[in-house]
Amino acid sequence: MIQVIIVEDDPMVREINSKFLERVEGFVLHKAVSNLEDAKKVISTKKPDLILLDVYLPKENGIDFLKWIRAQEMDIDIILITADKSIDRIQEAFRYGIIDYLIKPFSFERFKEALLQFKERYYKFKKNDVIEQKELDKLKASSNFSEKEDDFTKGLNKYTYRAIWDEIEKKSYNDFTAEELAEKLGIARVTVRRYLEFMEKENKIDKLVEYGKVGRPQYKYYKI
Known part of the structure; x- marks a missing residue:
């Protein structure tokens, strides 16, 4: 430690x-x-x-x-x-x-x-x-706060990405929500959603929309 x-x-x-x-x-x-x-x-x-x-x-x-x-x-x-x-x-x-x-x-x-x-x-x-130099x-x-992250779209950080992905990989159940990850990691829900959208584009996860009787639809995610 x-x-x-x-x-x-x-x-x-x-x-x-x-x-x-x-x-x-x-x-x-x-x-x-x-x-x-x-x-x-x-x-x-x-x-x-x-x-x-x-x-x-x-x-x-x-x-x-x-x-x-x-x-x-x-x-x-x-x-x-x-x-x-x-x-x-x-x-x-x-x-x-x-x-x-x-x-x-x-x-x-x-x-x-x-x-x-x-x-x-x-x-x-x-x-x-x-x-080695590389x-x-x-x-x-x-560690350079002005450096752009390789292979990431503007505004995404590889350490936040890694924290979210590590938590997804640790999960023992199939589906999860952005809200669950946000609460677990202490990261804003809207931020978690942005990273999940990026992971979906990478074909690492898939998204399912569940419609309830009232309120907004809920998005559940699945690791591919």
Whole structure:
């Protein structure tokens, strides 16, 4: 399991991010703290794999903490979570090696995408001593927020696609609905439907329209 520390001074946001993290497979919350002093204490006893770091803390700045970690040459990856939209701040953060930058408020879907991108790279590097240029380019492209996804129509993300398809493959029964998948994965129903429509075009699933006595027809999907 990937060990994670959350550094966030707002108790409500800290709780939300902790709950979000619980919903992403492969990650475990080691500790959630409200200030940089406590974060340093936690790191001194057990180094995490990933830190979800707020920028604006009372009388403190997450960027300073990021710089401190780099100065200590600690092998810890960092995702910044902040309301700061300034280009200067974003550029500075990436220069100091963050892997993603989430602007508050963000959706669970975007949060999950960031973690899945990290997980793919983390395990790819962990199980290999060397990597070919082609594989490295794939990893680089998947973590670049401005990169278009290969073989996907505009607006679709391969990590969301994978999460939905993995859930479909795990199902022990024949039919399912977009609503069931949305509730299970924590993704908006309208988003799930868009991906199901794409999978239908790929001939991975089929759709059946069921008409009831009242209300709108219900769409049920079947894996082919």
